[in-house]
Amino acid sequence: MTSALELRQVSKIYGSGPTEVHALRGVDLTVERGELVAIMGPSGSGKSTLLTIAGSLERPTGGQVLVDGVDLASVSRAAQAQMRRRSVGYVFQDFNLLPGLTAVENVTLPLELDGIHARAARTAGLEAMEELGVAELADRYPDELSGGERQRAAIARAIVGERGLLLADEPTGALDSVNGEAVMRLLRTSTKRGVAGVVVTHEAQLASWADRVVFLRDGQVVDQTTAPPGPESILAAGERR
Amino acid sequence: MSVPHALLALLSEGPKYGLRLQNEFEARTGEVWPLNVGQVYTTLQRLERDGLVETDGGEGERSRKRYRITSAGDRELADWLRTPPDLVPPPRDELVIKVLVALQVPETNVHEILQVHRRHVIEVMQRYTQVKAAADEDDTALALVADAELFRLEAIVRWLDAADVRLKQRPRLAPAQVADMPLEATQETEVSQ
Numbered sequence: 001m002t003s004a005l006e007l008r009q010v011s012k013i014y015g016s017g018p019t020e021v022h023a024l025r026g027v028d029l030t031v032e033r034g035e036l037v038a039i040m041g042p043s044g045s046g047k048s049t050l051l052t053i054a055g056s057l058e059r060p061t062g063g064q065v066l067v068d069g070v071d072l073a074s075v076s077r078a079a080q081a082q083m084r085r086r087s088v089g090y091v092f093q094d095f096n097l098l099p100g101l102t103a104v105e106n107v108t109l110p111l112e113l114d115g116i117h118a119r120a121a122r123t124a125g126l127e128a129m130e131e132l133g134v135a136e137l138a139d140r141y142p143d144e145l146s147g148g149e150r151q152r153a154a155i156a157r158a159i160v161g162e163r164g165l166l167l168a169d170e171p172t173g174a175l176d177s178v179n180g181e182a183v184m185r186l187l188r189t190s191t192k193r194g195v196a197g198v199v200v201t202h203e204a205q206l207a208s209w210a211d212r213v214v215f216l217r218d219g220q221v222v223d224q225t226t227a228p229p230g231p232e233s234i235l236a237a238g239e240r241r
Numbered sequence: 242m243s244v245p246h247a248l249l250a251l252l253s254e255g256p257k258y259g260l261r262l263q264n265e266f267e268a269r270t271g272e273v274w275p276l277n278v279g280q281v282y283t284t285l286q287r288l289e290r291d292g293l294v295e296t297d298g299g300e301g302e303r304s305r306k307r308y309r310i311t312s313a314g315d316r317e318l319a320d321w322l323r324t325p326p327d328l329v330p331p332p333r334d335e336l337v338i339k340v341l342v343a344l345q346v347p348e349t350n351v352h353e354i355l356q357v358h359r360r361h362v363i364e365v366m367q368r369y370t371q372v373k374a375a376a377d378e379d380d381t382a383l384a385l386v387a388d389a390e391l392f393r394l395e396a397i398v399r400w401l402d403a404a405d406v407r408l409k410q411r412p413r414l415a416p417a418q419v420a421d422m423p424l425e426a427t428q429e430t431e432v433s434q
Binding site for chain 1: 352356359360362363364366367369370373374388391392394395398399402405406
């Protein structure tokens with residue numbers, strides 16, 4: 001089976017000559033459907049660059065990016081743009097809902113941009129909102145929603161339709177830790193339903209919601225966690241202390 | 242974990258039998274602290290001796306006794322809740338010592354050592370988070386217990402991150418400056434300065 005996302009020896013250089021910045025150096029990363037991966041690293045380690053390249057918002061200087069087995073370099077720009085609209089969902093730090101559109105219109109925006117008929121788009125949009133428990137708020141405007149409801153709408157927009165890859169850059173933004181946790185819970189639930197998720201964060205608590213944590217430093221993957229054992233072992237460990 | 246005070250807290254809701262106290266204790270600490278029934282009765286005996294709880298006055302089997310908090314017990318509980326725990330850190334934090342020692346060992350990449358520990362701490366955090374993820378979202382006691390561990394572990398990760406930055410900014414020491422020079426040579430160096 002093909003992976004939802006595969007980066008092979010991806011590098012990215014900004015500028016040239018003496019001002020050249022190597023943002024990524026030979027990064028290999030594979031993310032399967034159903035898996036949530038967190039990318040951690042200090043500022044300037046290349047986390048955000050990795051995400052924009054994975055989402056084909058930027059082209060790598062070297063290496064290959066495969067989304068659902070398709071090498072992005074092998075398809076036309078138009079096809080890349082289509083893939084971006086159809087297969088990839090983004091969650092931004094501030095959720096970026098457009099104030100002039102209702103919640104469901106925000107959710108279905110990527111589908112409508114892709115030429116899907118309004119009625120079919122609305123059905124898909126309501127389905128995504130249903131998954132996140134906010135379908136009843138579909139016709140409200142963003143300023144009529146609470147912070148938590150806006151988060152859910154933003155995540156619904158990222159998973160609407162056939163999206164197989166969910167990308168999030170510091171998705172909990174300035175939220176307090178309990179609300180930040182709620183966002184991570186939703187991302188985790190969404191990926192468990194068969195989406196591949198990649199979350200960039202510098203916060204260890206948020207990263208610990210991921211199945212795997214990948215550590216980036218100076219544009220290179222330097223380490224990653226191994227699959228954690230079941231939760232039962234930790235409580236026994238606590239008792240021994 | 243102070244078992245006596247936890248039992249006083251449970252009794253502050255009303256009189257209870259020992260077995261019920263054991264069940265409630267475990268349920269309310271997210272079942273992270275198992276407590277056997279023997280411990281419960283030993284603790285209750287001590288509390289009774291100190292005048293913090295009293296029984297219904299029944300003779301005979303301990304399982305037939307119902308315990309009630311006294312006014313002295315109420316005061317003790319209120320005082321304990323407001324007494325800060327000992328926050329003075331252990332005199333020698335093992336991780337800090339390891340990093341300090343690593344700085345002295347030639348051919349050792351301290352950043353690599355920091356990363357080994359960072360990964361390990363985050364793996365432990367993943368396990369606590371799994372506990373939260375698997376639990377009922379309404380299980381507040383369990384969430385509080387897991388949160389306490391997660392914040393403590395996160396603080397270690399933040400210390401490792403800060404150490405990384407600090408050590409990156411530090412000018413590298415030449416091995417000759419670190420090593421012990423023969424006595425005469427050292428004196429010469431001092432003279433020449």
